[in-house]
Amino acid sequence: MERLLAIDDRLGSRYASVNQFHKGLTLLAALMIYGLLSSPFPDSPGLIEGMVAGLLVLFVTIPVGFVVMIGDFPIYRKYNLFPVWIHVGFFALLWIGLFNGIVVQGWQASDLIRDVIPFIYLFMPLLLVPVMVRTRLNWKVILPWALSLVGIIFAVRFFIVIGIAPWEIGTRSYFDNFLYLPYDPSVVFAAVFLPIMAIQHFKVTRLNSWLAGLLMLVGGMLCLASLMAIAQRAPIGLAVGCYFVYGLCHSLKKFIALALILVFVFFAAQSQISGSFQLLADKQEEVGANGKLDELRTVFHETSDSVESLFFGTGWGGLFNDPIYGDEPVSYTHSVITFFLLKAGLTGLFLFFSYFFWVVRRALRNVSFKVLPGLLAAIVPIAVGFAFQPSYKTLTYGIVLAYLCMLHKRQEREDGNVGT
Incomplete structure (x- = not known):
């Protein structure tokens, strides 16, 4: 296996410019196909999902994938990217x-497959980051724009499916025929990232800055409108909170510019915004936590039947009768916390928490204004999947986690890489 990795590394060095471009292209192509033709929670994965998986394998390469999957800890440790634990x-x-x-x-x-795939997504950084570092491409710049583009695509598809224009929201909640397009983490990522970037890079004296800023604002507001159309409380609340955090962290001039834009948007779409917030208030009054506390109690009951299930869960593929769905047997929960508690018990929950907080802590080190928009945009979907929605099961949730890992990485070859 070490010889295969060395060959793979030498080929990457010999054909560096072509190889880097092609590797980057395969990951970006996978994201675009996912956004254009797939959905966050495909009911019956088929050819499209197979194409996405194939492109991801091409990006990661089979040798790296084998090292991660079979647990070749000494070889993987040479990448010097993640602690061996x-x-x-x-x-x-x-x-x-x-x-x-x-x-x-x-x-x-x-x-089993329905559980293992999202589990691998959650640990996607282990597979992606070694390749991203070796390609020397600036993934800290590429990933947020790629995720935002996927989010815009999902938002556009959503409005096409429900058959209304974005300015028609605010009268009722809409449903996209079980596609759940706005639930993808990329949508709320774009809703946070694009408006903030429009402010961060705005130059009064440059016409191209005005045009680029307008495009970013339109894209971000389109994604936010799709979330309002389905009355998503947590993503909207966290997104608005990020706008204010960015304004408070930046200069007074940027804060005033952001405030003026928000005021303009409010007056331009006053009826849509007020109607949407009324829908959010009505939903909060009607459903409250939406059965998630009952779901948590049920998961605790399922895992406390025996010492084995308490510490190791029901295993991948495990079903439980979810009170949210009238006690129908389902294989997923509405937060990553209850997901790991159900499937892997207290042991799995502890291991995932340790990994998750390691990623977040590393991302928060040496935070600068340059990466603040991407960091804020990443925190929102991560928090939503962590506690509120099953969006942790999606491909882009893993991509966002990989982006957080790359925030702390220099875009250069690590001295300890395999094959050097």
């Missing part, structure tokens, strides 16, 4: 969960 934790969660789900519990293969 994170790789060990991933390996243990993957294979112990599979053993528990297949051998001990005997869950169906389709349910």
